[in-house]
Amino acid sequence: MSDENLEFLKLRYQDQVELLRFLTSLELKVIFGYFTVVTAIVAWLVTKAPESFKGQIVLSAVIGLSTSCVVYYLYSQKKRRDEAVETIVNLNTAMGLYEVGKYLDNKAINPPSKYRPLFPVYLVAIVGVCLSSIYLVLSGT
Numbered sequence: 001m002s003d004e005n006l007e008f009l010k011l012r013y014q015d016q017v018e019l020l021r022f023l024t025s026l027e028l029k030v031i032f033g034y035f036t037v038v039t040a041i042v043a044w045l046v047t048k049a050p051e052s053f054k055g056q057i058v059l060s061a062v063i064g065l066s067t068s069c070v071v072y073y074l075y076s077q078k079k080r081r082d083e084a085v086e087t088i089v090n091l092n093t094a095m096g097l098y099e100v101g102k103y104l105d106n107k108a109i110n111p112p113s114k115y116r117p118l119f120p121v122y123l124v125a126i127v128g129v130c131l132s133s134i135y136l137v138l139s140g141t
Contacts, residue, residue, distance in 0.1 A: 001094075001095075006095070009091050009094055009095055012087070012091055013088065013091045013092075016084045016087045016088045016091070017088065019080075019084050020081065020084050020085070020088075023077055023080060023081050023084070026077070027074060027077055027118070027122070030070060030073060030074070031070070031074075031122060031125070031126065034066065034067075034070045034126065034129075035129060037066065038063060038066075038129050038130070038133050041059070041062075041063065041133065042133055042136055045059075045136055045137060049137075050137070056137050056138050059137045060134045060137045060138060063130055063133050063134055063137065064130065064134065067126060067127065067129075067130035070126055071123060071126060071127070074119060074122050074123070074126075075119065078117075078118070078119040081118075085113075089113050092110050092113075097109040097110040098110055098112065
């Protein structure tokens with residue numbers, strides 16, 4: 001592999017790693033922003049719970065729609081994250097980092113890649129908060 005190709009792979013690797021860091025930071029901001037908004041709504045319910053069923057349905061719909069938007073956004077981010085991870089695996093393969101014996105005796109530099117999904121964890125937390133909040137709205141708490 002030429003020095004020019006190696007430099008290209010190195011730059012591409014750095015781009016993808018930075019993209020993963022950025023996506024993680026943005027996802028956490030969106031999740032904590034969502035939790036903050038829902039917590040504020042529930043705190044407001046303690047003093048000003050809607051008395052009419054129509055008001056409860058509207059507030060539940062707002063919570064449900066905001067949850068849907070957050071889940072869709074995080075799903076889109078998951079797809080982008082999967083692309084970045086696949087690119088990194090391809091770059092590692094191109095540089096021979098998974099090949100046993102290429103750089104170290106009887107070892108590869110990188111262990112085999114493992115899939116560690118974050119989306120299901122986010123999904124369970126967000127849907128749980130959503131359903132709890134809707135329950136509180138409908139129960140008139």
